[in-house]
Amino acid sequence: MDRQELIIHELIAWIDSNIRQPLKIEDVAQRAGYSKWHLQRMFQRIMRISLGNYIRDKKLASAAQDLIASGESVIDISTKYGYDSQQSFSRSFSRKYHVPPATWRRLNSQQSHF
Structure with missing residues (x-):
């Protein structure tokens, strides 16, 4: 693993452990000591996903578990993961999981009772 890969993997561990905090790309870049543009290029090259998409997907996966x-x-879950409104959270969640958060909860809670 080269130095840049090591930096990215350390950053991923930090992002994952701080996923409930409001995480902006600028904050992650500052933590890494790179400009946000350089960090985004490096992240994309190593992880094959954009930094912004990685953060959003992690937040949504954690929110799905919490549901x-x-x-x-x-609304409390949407706020916990840094969404400005329940509507923007529901829109992002539905885009990723193809159902609104309340439906996700109902469908997955029913499955766990069988």
């Missing part, structure tokens, strides 16, 4: 595992409201 099943917790009794928190959809």
